[in-house]
Amino acid sequence: MAIAPITGMLRRGLLTDLSIAVGLGFAMANTFWYGFHVPRTVARDNYYRKLEEERAARQKA
Structure with a gap:
C-alpha cells in the first residue's frame, strides 16, 4: 500500500483539528449572526x- 492508513496519533490530531475548526466556525457564525446581522436587520425594520x-400620518391629515 502506497499510503499508510490513518492510525493512532495522526487520527487523534485530525479529530482534534476538525473539532476545533468546527467549533470555531460555529462560534464565529454566531458572532456574525447575533452581533451584526440581527441588529442591522432590526435597525432596518x-x-x-x-x-x-x-x-x-401624512395621508390622514
Whole structure:
C-alpha cells in the first residue's frame, strides 16, 4: 500500500483539528449572526416602520 492508513496519533490530531475548526466556525457564525446581522436587520425594520408611520400620518391629515 502506497499510503499508510490513518492510525493512532495522526487520527487523534485530525479529530482534534476538525473539532476545533468546527467549533470555531460555529462560534464565529454566531458572532456574525447575533452581533451584526440581527441588529442591522432590526435597525432596518425600525427605519422602514418609522417611514411607513410618517407616510400614514401624512395621508390622514
